[in-house]
Amino acid sequence: MSERSAAPGGLALVESLVNTLDLESGADSLDTADGRTRFGLTEEGVVHARELREALRAVLLAHAGHPPHRAVTPLGELLAAAPLVVTVDAGDGSAALAPADGTPLRSRVAAAVAEALVAGTWLRLKACEAADCHWAYYDRSPAGRGRWCSMQVCGARAKMRRYRAR
Numbered sequence: 001m002s003e004r005s006a007a008p009g010g011l012a013l014v015e016s017l018v019n020t021l022d023l024e025s026g027a028d029s030l031d032t033a034d035g036r037t038r039f040g041l042t043e044e045g046v047v048h049a050r051e052l053r054e055a056l057r058a059v060l061l062a063h064a065g066h067p068p069h070r071a072v073t074p075l076g077e078l079l080a081a082a083p084l085v086v087t088v089d090a091g092d093g094s095a096a097l098a099p100a101d102g103t104p105l106r107s108r109v110a111a112a113v114a115e116a117l118v119a120g121t122w123l124r125l126k127a128c129e130a131a132d133c134h135w136a137y138y139d140r141s142p143a144g145r146g147r148w149c150s151m152q153v154c155g156a157r158a159k160m161r162r163y164r165a166r
Contacts, residue, residue: 004149007138010112011125017049017109018056018127018136039105049105052078056109060127060136064146069134082110130154 029035083100099107
């Protein structure tokens, strides 16, 4: 878990979805009604949300230069089934992507990813390198080379392991 501030824009949705599972404790907030409500999910939608969450985690690990944590359905396949529409504001002419089917999670994630691609922020959303963590975080380091969600927890543990190994 991280002390970092939330990711910008729609990436906050992606970050919070990935972080619904605490790998260290095994707690999954999608198991609770409150956790599902945050994402507009019913109990029936949890299986698909978990599949999406783990595909996102694999991509965020790749952003940090790490292999997938396990075999998952590729994110591109999941998002290909997410209908989006371009909306144009009549007042100022600004355009945005929006879910074509209301607010289903997959379409909202697809819109967030597209927004982040345009903004150039997508590759800054990463998953912690610690194998017992993989918490999603937004890398605000100047060079974009952050490795851990928390330098005080995961970073300190990794450095201590390397020190003890010497």
